[in-house]
Amino acid sequence: MxxxxxxxxxxxxxxxxxxxxxxxxxxxxxxxxxxxxxNKTIMENGIKFSIDEMCVSMKxxxxxxxxxxxxxxxxxxxxxxxxxxxxxxxxxxLATYDIINNIFDTKILNYNINLENNxxxxxxxxxxxxxxxxxxxxxxxxxxxxxxxxxQKNDKLxxxxxxxxxxxxTKILLIGHPYNLYDNLIGKEIIKYIELNDTxxxxxxxxxxxxxxxxxKKLSYSLYFKYNKENIGSIPxxxxxxxxxxxxxxxxxxxxxxxNELMFRKLKKPYLNLIIDDLNSMTGIETRIESFIxxxxxxxxxx
Amino acid sequence: xxxxxxxxxxxxISTKGVIIDENNNIIKSEYIWTEANPIKAVKKLIENLKNNxxxxxxxxxxxxxxxxxxxIGLLLDANVIKNEITAHAVGTLNFYxxxxxxxxxxxxxxxxxxxxxxxxTDYAMNTLCAAGTGAFLSSQAKRLKIKIEDFGKLxxxxxxxxxxxxxxxxxxESDLVxxxxxxxxxxxxxxxxxxxxxLNYLNNVGKGKKIKPPIVFQGGVSKNIGVVKYFKxxxxxDIIVDSNSHLMGAIGIAILAKxxxxxxxxxxxxxxxxxxxxxxxxxxxxxxxxLKIYKDEKLIDAFGSKxxxxxxx
Numbered sequence: 001m002x003x004x005x006x007x008x009x010x011x012x013x014x015x016x017x018x019x020x021x022x023x024x025x026x027x028x029x030x031x032x033x034x035x036x037x038x039n040k041t042i043m044e045n046g047i048k049f050s051i052d053e054m055c056v057s058m059k060x061x062x063x064x065x066x067x068x069x070x071x072x073x074x075x076x077x078x079x080x081x082x083x084x085x086x087x088x089x090x091x092x093x094l095a096t097y098d099i100i101n102n103i104f105d106t107k108i109l110n111y112n113i114n115l116e117n118n119x120x121x122x123x124x125x126x127x128x129x130x131x132x133x134x135x136x137x138x139x140x141x142x143x144x145x146x147x148x149x150x151x152q153k154n155d156k157l158x159x160x161x162x163x164x165x166x167x168x169x170t171k172i173l174l175i176g177h178p179y180n181l182y183d184n185l186i187g188k189e190i191i192k193y194i195e196l197n198d199t200x201x202x203x204x205x206x207x208x209x210x211x212x213x214x215x216x217k218k219l220s221y222s223l224y225f226k227y228n229k230e231n232i233g234s235i236p237x238x239x240x241x242x243x244x245x246x247x248x249x250x251x252x253x254x255x256x257x258x259x260n261e262l263m264f265r266k267l268k269k270p271y272l273n274l275i276i277d278d279l280n281s282m283t284g285i286e287t288r289i290e291s292f293i294x295x296x297x298x299x300x301x302x303x
Numbered sequence: 304x305x306x307x308x309x310x311x312x313x314x315x316i317s318t319k320g321v322i323i324d325e326n327n328n329i330i331k332s333e334y335i336w337t338e339a340n341p342i343k344a345v346k347k348l349i350e351n352l353k354n355n356x357x358x359x360x361x362x363x364x365x366x367x368x369x370x371x372x373x374x375i376g377l378l379l380d381a382n383v384i385k386n387e388i389t390a391h392a393v394g395t396l397n398f399y400x401x402x403x404x405x406x407x408x409x410x411x412x413x414x415x416x417x418x419x420x421x422x423x424t425d426y427a428m429n430t431l432c433a434a435g436t437g438a439f440l441s442s443q444a445k446r447l448k449i450k451i452e453d454f455g456k457l458x459x460x461x462x463x464x465x466x467x468x469x470x471x472x473x474x475x476e477s478d479l480v481x482x483x484x485x486x487x488x489x490x491x492x493x494x495x496x497x498x499x500x501x502l503n504y505l506n507n508v509g510k511g512k513k514i515k516p517p518i519v520f521q522g523g524v525s526k527n528i529g530v531v532k533y534f535k536x537x538x539x540x541d542i543i544v545d546s547n548s549h550l551m552g553a554i555g556i557a558i559l560a561k562x563x564x565x566x567x568x569x570x571x572x573x574x575x576x577x578x579x580x581x582x583x584x585x586x587x588x589x590x591x592x593x594l595k596i597y598k599d600e601k602l603i604d605a606f607g608s609k610x611x612x613x614x615x616x
Contacts, residue, residue, distance in 0.1 A: 041588040189609065270425075283370065288428065291388035295423045 003031040004132060006109060007072030009064030010035045012057060012096065013080075015178035019153055020121070021076070023146035027138075028129055033072045035064040037184035042067055047278060049103050056186065056250040056278055057179055058092050058099075065100055074109040075100070078124065081114040087213070087226035090255050161206035165241045170197075170297055173238060175204040175231050175260075176248035186276055187248055193286055194246065197293045202242060204234040212237065219266055220259075228259040235263070244270045244296040246289070251277040270296050305357070308364040309568070310557025311345060311379070312390065312550075313337060313371035316410030316437060317523060318344040319553040320352055322360070327397050327558055331356060332550055341371035342378065342577050349570055362568040366390075366560030368552050370411070377596060377604055378577055379568070383560045387552050392416050392423050394555025395519050398545060403515040406534070406542075408504060408524035410437040415508050417515075427508050435503030437523045439472045443479065443496055447489060454493060458529025461494035468499070475499055497529035501537055516540045521548035575599060586612065 008014055008021065014034070025032055035042070038060055046063025054062075068075055077100055080093040097110050111124025126139040165171065172194060174181060181187040181203065194201060204212075212233025216223060219236065223229055235245070245267065249256035260273060272292040274285060307330055312319040314337060321332040333351045337344045366383035367376040368390040376384035395405050396418070405416040413436050417425040429436070444451045458464075465482045468474040475496070482492055518540055524530055525548040534542050547554070578597040583590055593607045593614060605614040 039588040040590050284428075287386045287388070290386045291423075291426060294386070294389045295426070298422055 003029055004074070005031050005033050005072040007033045007065075007068035007075040008035070009061055009068060009075070009077075010037060011061040011064045011183065012093065012179045013078055015182055017078070019150045020125075020146055023149045024125055024142055025129075027142035027145070028132070028134060030129075030132075033068060035067045038064070038186070039184065043185055043278065053252075055092070055253050056276060057177070057183075057253070058096075059278070060183065060186070061096065062100070062103065065104060065106075069104060069106055074107045076109045078121075079110060079112045081112065082116055083113070083226050084115045086224045087115075087229070088224050089226055090253075157206050158208060161203055164200050164202050165238060167200040169200040170244075170293065171200045171202060171242040172293075172296075173202045173204060173234060173242045173245045174248065175234070175245060177227060177231070177253075177256075178205045180248055180250055180276070181205070186250060189282055190248060190274065190276075190285060190289070193282070193289055194293075197290065199293060202234075202238060204231045207234050207237060220262060223259060223262075225255040225259060228255045232259060232263055235267070239267075239269055242269060244272070244292065246292070247271060247273045249273075249275055251275050304361055305359045306363045307360045308366070308557045308561040309352070309362050309570075310366045310390075310553040310555070310560060311348065311368070311375060311381075312387065312552035312556060313341050313345065313367065313369040313375050314410055314523075314552075315370055315412075316441075317549070318348050318369075319550050320345075320348045321550055321553045321557055322352060322356070322362070323554065323557045323561070325561070327554070327561075329547070329550075329554070330360065332547070332553070334549060337371075341375055342579070345375050345378070346573055350573055353570060362570060363566070364557075364560035364563060365568055366556035368556040373606065374579075374596065378598070379572065381560070382563050382565060383556060385556060385559055388414060388416060388426050388428070389423070390552045390555035390559065391521065392418060392555065393558050394551035394553070395521065396421055397554065397558060398547075398551075399517060399519055399543065402517050402519050402543075404518045406504070406509075406514075406518060406520045406525075407522040408436055408500070408520075408530070409522040412436060413504055413508050413522070415512055415514075417512060425512065427510075427512060429508050435472070435500045435507065439475075440496070440500065440524065440527070443476070446479075447483075447493070449489075449493065455497070455526070455528035455530065457490050458494040458497045458527075459532060461488070461490040463491050464494035464498050465491050467492075467495045475503075494529060497527065498533045498537075500524070500530055501533040505537065514538060514540070517543060519543045519545065519548075521545065521551045523549055525549070584608065584612070584614075 042063040043060055045066045046059040050059040050062045065075060077097045079097040080089045082088045101108060109128055111128060112119040113121055122143050125143060129139045130136055209230050212230045215236045216229040216233035219232055247260050307322050307324050310321050316337060317334060318337045319334050322330040324330055331352055333348050335344060335348055365379050365381040367381045368385050368387045372384050391407055395402055403418055407414045412429050414426060414428045416423055441451050444454050465487050467478045520542045525544050531542055531544055576599050580595045582593050584593050589609050591608050593605055595605045596603055
């Protein structure tokens with residue numbers, strides 16, 4: 001039997017679920033085709049197929065789907081509604097499946113995550129492979145193994161991230177969604193530039209999610225966006241050990257525009273807010289980052 | 304021999320240069336239009352600065368700031384290339400060490416810098432929109448057939464400035480046309496425009512910032528006495544405008560260059576041929592827009608590449 005090819009767009013979900021997908025599907029006769037790091041062509045195609053009101057990250061996702069159309073048998077798009085009552089996700093994560101289904105004529109593999117309705121990732125992934133003819137027992141075991149491997153990998157990343165807090169350099173907490181921070185076109189250049197200024201970057205997403213999720217209550221009791229809670233929960237965890245905070249979001253992100261604005265009023269440390277849209281000039285961003293770092297280093301004027 | 308330092312601030316509209324000595328005194332200064340050609344402007348600026356310059360002066364450091372700082376810094380082999388926010392703050396604090404707020408309106412951007420005990424604590428810059436900057440004022444002056452130098456004086460004549468939308472220049476312009484067609488006096492319109500610049504600035508860049516005295520106002524627009532008047536009126540505070548307010552960025556970067564001096568510059572760039580060539584690299588789907596810089600037909604640097612691919616002639 002030829003390998004089944006499942007396409008995975010390198011955007012949005014990818015940055016949260018890439019490891020579980022990889023370790024899980026590796027156990028079957030399935031090949032994952034991952035789209036390349038975002039480049040201008042991918043972004044331009046995304047913009048072409050999306051409506052104006054979508055955020056840059058969503059447009060980017062659509063570009064990645066377009067890239068995969070003729071390269072795989074299926075495209076994997078989960079539909080994520082919530083992780084419980086006070087852990088909702090951005091509406092894009094809920095709507096992507098239907099949006100893509102409407103834009104492109106392609107076969108989509110789908111599972112739901114809706115804990116309010118008792119629909120879990122485990123059930124979803126197992127259903128996908130049993131539909132391909134694998135036994136339920138084998139799939140269950142594969143999922144269990146995959147989860148174990150993911151945990152090992154994450155623990156290491158988190159350990160490295162926490163170790164950076166002991167660095168002698170100026171330390172900056174970078175808050176943003178992983179699909180923006182690690183995207184080749186959206187966040188990579190910015191991170192490169194921040195590092196160029198002799199700083200240590202601590203990433204908001206590389207902490208234990210259950211810890212940051214709970215800690216976010218210190219800043220606000222009523223927030224219910226899962227991903228934002230996990231991002232800002234890193235603030236009370238490390239605020240005493242860092243020199244400044246940089247927020248990165250894409251235009252127009254609705255959870256970010258609410259949550260980040262709320263944070264600005266509660267922070268003790270200096271912050272910089274960068275909102276990225278599909279402009280392609282770095283000049284303005286460089287000016288802002290450089291002057292922000294000058295400020296938190298504090299010494300420039302009296303040098 | 305006298306050790307001196309050169310600071311150059313290359314903005315979108317004008318290019319400013321100063322030479323300062325060890326004690327931060329201005330030896331010579333120059334202010335010319337950039338005219339969308341920073342290389343040509345800087346060559347002219349340096350020739351003007353060299354003209355009649357004391358033979359004993361040696362330039363031991365060069366700093367560049369402003370939107371073309373990277374390009375010009377490379378051409379002059381500057382020892383400091385810094386953003387304009389830091390440069391402006393350093394320059395201003397040299398003259399007004401007590402200063403708490405710097406308002407700055409330039410050709411294309413405007414910023415506010417808050418200072419506490421001589422350290423920058425906060426700043427804001429206009430984002431995508433160039434509403435309420437010098438470029439808007441000069442285009443409207445042109446439409447009204449007024450010299451930009453006379454703009455401020457004319458505004459002061461008015462007792463009844465017309466109301467002009469302060470949010471967006473597109474609406475401001477249609478307001479202005481409408482008021483003119485209704486028959487308002489030109490000085491009232493000019494005064495209304497000056498006031499709208501101030502309101503726009505305070506609503507956009509200054510939003511949510513605590514503006515504390517002493518306040519220093521600088522950038523090209525600070526030369527407009529009409530705008531200064533409305534800042535005073537609306538903020539109900541005294542506004543300091545230095546006679547060198549347009550040079551603060553250049554002075555600041557010269558001071559920063561002084562603290563990092565290490566070599567002697569000869570400033571003979573008039574006959575060196577600098578050329579830039581834009582190109583689109585089609586080697587990968589990124590299609591980076593690359594700017595290549597040539598000195599005497601030799602490639603010295605290139606900007607704009609997203610990868611580390613070597614760029615050849």
